[in-house]
Amino acid sequence: MGNTTFAVVVGDFNRDGKADLDVLSGYYNGTVTIFLGNGDGTFTQAAGNPTAAGNPSGTNEAAVIGDFNGDGIPDLAVANDAGSVTILLGNGDGTFTPASGGPITMGETPLSLAVGDFNGDGILDFATVNFDNANISIFLGNGDGTFTQAAGSPIPVGSYPYAISAADFNKDGKIDLAVANSAYTSSSTGTVTILLGNGDGTFTQAADSPVTVGYGPRSAAVGDFNGDGIPDLAVANNYNDTVTILLGNGDGTFAMAASTMPSTISSASCAVSPWFGRMAHFGISSLCSSQKVRNRS
Ligand SMILES: [Ca+2]
Numbered sequence: 079m080g081n082t083t084f085a086v087v088v089g090d091f092n093r094d095g096k097a098d099l100d101v102l103s104g105y106y107n108g109t110v111t112i113f114l115g116n117g118d119g120t121f122t123q124a125a126g127n128p129t130a131a132g133n134p135s136g137t138n139e140a141a142v143i144g145d146f147n148g149d150g151i152p153d154l155a156v157a158n159d160a161g162s163v164t165i166l167l168g169n170g171d172g173t174f175t176p177a178s179g180g181p182i183t184m185g186e187t188p189l190s191l192a193v194g195d196f197n198g199d200g201i202l203d204f205a206t207v208n209f210d211n212a213n214i215s216i217f218l219g220n221g222d223g224t225f226t227q228a229a230g231s232p233i234p235v236g237s238y239p240y241a242i243s244a245a246d247f248n249k250d251g252k253i254d255l256a257v258a259n260s261a262y263t264s265s266s267t268g269t270v271t272i273l274l275g276n277g278d279g280t281f282t283q284a285a286d287s288p289v290t291v292g293y294g295p296r297s298a299a300v301g302d303f304n305g306d307g308i309p310d311l312a313v314a315n316n317y318n319d320t321v322t323i324l325l326g327n328g329d330g331t332f333a334m335a336a337s338t339m340p341s342t343i344s345s346a347s348c349a350v351s352p353w354f355g356r357m358a359h360f361g362i363s364s365l366c367s368s369q370k371v372r373n374r375s
Pocket residue numbers: 144145146147148149150151152153167168
C-alpha cells in the first residue's frame with residue numbers, strides 16, 4: 079500500500095468471521111483497498127482491489143462502514159476530498175459494486191463521515207464535513223444504496239470543520255452530531271458544534287454550542303468516559319498536542335473535564351498510553367486511527 083495511509087476501517091467484508099481491513103492510502107489515487115483477514119493476524123489483498131472510489135485525482139480521506147442497502151453485507155461510504163462520497167455496496171466476498179447515482183456530490187473537501195439513522199426510518203444515513211465550506215452535508219438513505227440530501231442541508235458550522243461524530247447527546251432517542259471545527263490556524267481556538275437531531279434529518283444547534291476547545295481540533299470521538307450513561311467527547315487538538323474531554327450533561331451541553339490529556343500525544347504514544355487504553359475500553363480506539371498523518375497546507 080502507498081507510503082501515506084489516511085485511515086484504516088475494520089469490518090468483516092466477506093463474512094467469514096475474520097476481521098478484514100479497508101485501507102485508504104496514497105495521495106490522489108481515488109481508491110480503497112480491501113485486505114481480507116486470514117484469521118492469524120495476516121491479511122491478503124482481496125480480488126478486484128484496489129477499488130475505484132470517487133475522483134481519481136482526489137484523495138480518499140475517510141471511510142465508514144454501514145449496510146446501506148439492507149442486504150446484511152457491509153458496505154462502505156468513502157469521502158473523496160475532490161468533493162464527493164462514493165457508496166460501495168459489498169458483494170460479500172471482499173469486492174464491491176458502486177451504488178447507482180454515484181459518486182454523490184458534496185461540498186468542498188469532505189474530510190470526515192458519520193453514519194446513523196437521522197430520520198428514524200430504519201435506513202442508514204450519513205453526514206460529511208465540508209472543510210472548505212464551513213458546513214456539513216446530510217444525506218438520507220433511500221434503502222438501495224442511493225441517498226437524497228436532507229432538507230436544510232448543508233448546515234453551517236464553524237471554521238474549517240475537520241471531523242464529525244454521531245451520538246444521542248441529549249438522550250431523546252434521536253441521533254445528534256458533533257463537529258470539530260479546526261479553525262485551521264494555530265492562532266485561534268477551535269470549537270465543537272453540537273447539532274441536536276430533530277428526528278427528520280434536520281438539526282438544531284444545542285444551547286452553548288459551539289463549545290471552545292484547543293487549537294486545531296481534528297477529531298470528535300464519542301465515549302462515556304465517566305460512566306454516567308451520557309455520551310462524552312474526546313477532541314484531539316492538533317496544534318496543542320492535547321486532548322480536550324467534554325463530559326455530556328445529558329441535554330446537549332457539555333462540561334470540560336478537570337484534566338485534559340497530557341501533552342505531546344503522538345500516534346506512537348496511542349498504543350501505550352493508559353488514557354488511550356481506557357478509551358479503547360469505551361470503544362473509541364478510533365481516536366488514534368483518526369489522526370491524519372497528512373498536514374494540510
Ligand atoms: Ca449491504
